[in-house]
Amino acid sequence: MKRSRLPAFITLGVILFLFAPLVVLVVNSFNASRFGGEWEGFTWNWYVKLWAAGEVWESLWITLKIALSASLAAMVFGTLAAYALHRFRSWLQNVHHMLITLPLVMPDILMGMSLLALFVLTGVETGLLTIWIAHVSFCLSFVTMVVLGRLQDFDFTLLDAARDLGASQATAVKMVLLPLLLPGVLAGGLLAFTLSIDDYVITFFVSGPGTTTLPLRVASMMKTSRSLPMINALSTLLIASTFLFAALSSRLQRHV
Amino acid sequence: MDDFLVIDHVSKIFGAQRAVDDVSLTVAQGEAFSLLGPSGCGKTTLLRMIAGFERPDSGRILVGGQDITALPPELRPVNTVFQNYALFPHLSVWDNIAFGLRMSRRPREEIRSGVDRMLELVRLSEHARKRPAQLSGGQRQRVAIARALVNRPQVLLLDEPLAALDLKLRQHMLMELNAIHEKVGTTFIYVTHDQGEAMSLSDRIAVMNAGKVEQVDSPEHLYETPNTSFVASFIGDANFFTGVALEVLHEGYVRVLVEGLGSPLVLSNGAVTVNEVLRLMVRPEKIILTLARPLSGESVNAFRGVVEDMAYFGSHTRYRIRAGEHRILAQMQRSRFSGGEINPARGAEVWMSFHPDEGRVVRLEGEV
Numbered sequence: 001m002k003r004s005r006l007p008a009f010i011t012l013g014v015i016l017f018l019f020a021p022l023v024v025l026v027v028n029s030f031n032a033s034r035f036g037g038e039w040e041g042f043t044w045n046w047y048v049k050l051w052a053a054g055e056v057w058e059s060l061w062i063t064l065k066i067a068l069s070a071s072l073a074a075m076v077f078g079t080l081a082a083y084a085l086h087r088f089r090s091w092l093q094n095v096h097h098m099l100i101t102l103p104l105v106m107p108d109i110l111m112g113m114s115l116l117a118l119f120v121l122t123g124v125e126t127g128l129l130t131i132w133i134a135h136v137s138f139c140l141s142f143v144t145m146v147v148l149g150r151l152q153d154f155d156f157t158l159l160d161a162a163r164d165l166g167a168s169q170a171t172a173v174k175m176v177l178l179p180l181l182l183p184g185v186l187a188g189g190l191l192a193f194t195l196s197i198d199d200y201v202i203t204f205f206v207s208g209p210g211t212t213t214l215p216l217r218v219a220s221m222m223k224t225s226r227s228l229p230m231i232n233a234l235s236t237l238l239i240a241s242t243f244l245f246a247a248l249s250s251r252l253q254r255h256v
Numbered sequence: 257m258d259d260f261l262v263i264d265h266v267s268k269i270f271g272a273q274r275a276v277d278d279v280s281l282t283v284a285q286g287e288a289f290s291l292l293g294p295s296g297c298g299k300t301t302l303l304r305m306i307a308g309f310e311r312p313d314s315g316r317i318l319v320g321g322q323d324i325t326a327l328p329p330e331l332r333p334v335n336t337v338f339q340n341y342a343l344f345p346h347l348s349v350w351d352n353i354a355f356g357l358r359m360s361r362r363p364r365e366e367i368r369s370g371v372d373r374m375l376e377l378v379r380l381s382e383h384a385r386k387r388p389a390q391l392s393g394g395q396r397q398r399v400a401i402a403r404a405l406v407n408r409p410q411v412l413l414l415d416e417p418l419a420a421l422d423l424k425l426r427q428h429m430l431m432e433l434n435a436i437h438e439k440v441g442t443t444f445i446y447v448t449h450d451q452g453e454a455m456s457l458s459d460r461i462a463v464m465n466a467g468k469v470e471q472v473d474s475p476e477h478l479y480e481t482p483n484t485s486f487v488a489s490f491i492g493d494a495n496f497f498t499g500v501a502l503e504v505l506h507e508g509y510v511r512v513l514v515e516g517l518g519s520p521l522v523l524s525n526g527a528v529t530v531n532e533v534l535r536l537m538v539r540p541e542k543i544i545l546t547l548a549r550p551l552s553g554e555s556v557n558a559f560r561g562v563v564e565d566m567a568y569f570g571s572h573t574r575y576r577i578r579a580g581e582h583r584i585l586a587q588m589q590r591s592r593f594s595g596g597e598i599n600p601a602r603g604a605e606v607w608m609s610f611h612p613d614e615g616r617v618v619r620l621e622g623e624v
Contacts, residue, residue: 164308165330
C-alpha cells in the first residue's frame with residue numbers, strides 16, 4: 001500500500017506557520033532597512049545600537065531579579081500549599097483549592113487591576129516589591145499544580161518505611177519526600193520563571209517609576225519606529241538564549 | 257524467654273468498628289509466628305500497632321520486657337518488610353540497605369561491613385549499585401528484607417511478604433524466607449491471608465477473625481484439631497454437620513445424631529452435655545470411600561451416598577457425594593497399591609467412613 005503524503009504536508013505546514021514569524025524576525029534583525037519591508041543589505045548595526053542602549057539592559061536586569069526571586073518564593077510556598085492540599089482534608093481545603101486555581105483562570109487584566117486597587121488602598125508604593133508580590137501570587141498557583149501532580153504519584157508508605165528505619169518525621173521528609181518531589185518542584189519553578197519573565201499585563205498595573213521590566217520596555221520601544229529594528233535584535237538574542245537553555249536542561253535531565 | 261513479644265489486651269477502634277478487639281498474644285524469641293485471617297480481620301492493624309504506626313486505644317505491647325506502647329516507630333527495636341516493599345526509588349540498593357544504619361549514626365566502617373554482609377545474605381552483592389526499579393520482584397523483596405534485618409531488630413514484621421510475587425517465585429521465596437529465618441534467628445511475625453503461606457512459614461499461627469484471635473496453635477494442630485468452625489473452614493477444606501449429642505463417652509468422645517447420616521462417633525475438644533446441639537467437622541481426605549459397608553462395625557462412622565460430581569487433580573481426586581440432604585466433599589489419593597479403595601464413577605453408590613479421631617466437634621463461629 002502506498003503511504004499517503006498528506007500527514008507530511010500537514011506537519012510541514014504547521015511548522016511553517018509556527019516558525020515563519022521567527023525567521024522573519026531574525027532575518028530582519030540583520031536587515032539594513034529600518035522598516036523591514038524589503039532587504040537592503042546585511043548589517044550588525046542594530047546589535048551595536050542595542051548594546052549601547054543602557055535602559056534595555058537595566059530592564060533585563062530588573063526582569064531577571066524579579067523572575068528569579070519570585071519563582072524561588074513560589075517554589076517554597078507552592079510546595080507547602082501542595083503538601084497541605086494533598087495531606088489534610090477539611091471543608092476549608094475546598095476554599096484553599098479554589099484560591100490556588102483562581103489565578104489560573106482569572107483574566108490577567110482583572111488580576112492586575114485588583115492588585116493595583118489593593119496597593120492604592122493600603123498605601124503601598126508601586127515598585128519592585130509590588131511587582132514581586134504580584135508575580136509570586138500567580139506563579140504560586142502553577143508550582144502548586146505541578147507539585148500536586150507529583151504528590152499524587154508519591155507512595156506515602158515510603159515515609160512509614162523511613163520512620164521504621166529510625167528516621168524522625170522531619171528527617172523522613174528531608175531524606176525521602178523532598179528528593180522525590182524535587183523534579184516536580186524544579187519543573188514548577190521553571191514554569192514560574194518563564195511566566196514571570198514575559199508577563200506584561202499584570203506588571204503593567206503594579207510597576208512604578210524606575211521599575212520598567214523588559215516586556216514593558218519593549219512595548220514602549222514599539223511606539224518609536226527608530227527602535228523597531230533594535231527589538232528585532234533583542235528578540236533574536238532572546239530566541240538564541242531560549243534554545244540554549246532548552247538544550248542545556250534536556251542534557252541535564254538525561255543525566256538524572 | 258517464652259514471652260518475648262507480648263501483646264496484652266490490645267484494642268483499636270476505627271469509628272464504629274473494633275478493628276482489633278482485646279487481643280492477647282505471646283511470641284517466643286526466635287519464633288516464626290503468623291497472623292492469619294481474611295482481609296479486614298484486624299491482622300494488619302495489629303501489625304501496624306507493633307511497628308508503631310498506630311497507637312492502641314487500650315492495652316500494652318512489650319518486646320523483651322520493655323513496654324513500647326508509647327514509643328514512635330523510629331525508637332522501636334522492630335523493623336518492617338512492607339507489602340509493596342516501600343524501597344526508596346531515588347537510592348541505590350546499597351543506600352537503601354544502609355538507610356537504617358545511617359539514621360542511627362553508626363561509624364562508616366560498620367555501615368559498610370553491615371550492608372555488605374546483608375547483601376551476601378540475600379545474594380544481591382552484584383546488584384548493589386542498581387536502583388530498585390532495575391530489579392525483579394523477587395530481588396526487591398530481598399532488598400526489603402536486607403534493609404530491615406541490617407538494623408538487627410528484635411522483631412521483624414513481614415506484611416504479606418509474598419502477595420506481590422507470581423506463583424512460581426512465591427514457592428521459591430517461601431524456602432528462602434525459611435532459610436533466612438534459620439540463619440538470623442530473629443523473631444519473625446508474618447501477616448498473611450494465605451493459609452498455605454502461613455502453614456509453611458510459621459512455627460505457630462494466630463487465626464484472626466473480626467478483630468479477635470480464634471485460635472493460636474502450630475500448623476498441624478490448627479489443621480487437625482481446629483477449635484472453631486471458622487478455623488476449620490479457613491485452613492483447608494472441611495465438611496460440617498449439625499447434630500445432637502446422644503451420649504458422652506469417657507475418653508472425650510461423643511456420639512452425635514446427625515439427621516441423614518446415622519449417629520457418628522467423634523472427638524470433642526470441650527465439655528459437652530447430652531442433648532446439646534453440636535457442630536461436627538471432618539476433612540475431605542479423612543473420608544474413605546468403599547463399595548461395600550466397611551467391616552470395623554460400631555467404632556467406624558459409616559454412611560451411604562451417591563457420587564454427584566468428581567474432579568481429577570492428578571495427585572488426588574475430589575468427589576462431591578450426596579447423602580440425604582448433605583453434600584459431602586471427599587478426597588482420595590491416587591495410588592494403585594492402596595487396597596480396598598475404589599475409583600467410583602458419577603452416579604455410583606458408595607460407602608463413606610471416617611475414624612472417630614478424624615471427626616471433631618467445633619464451636620460455631622462464622623464459617624467462610
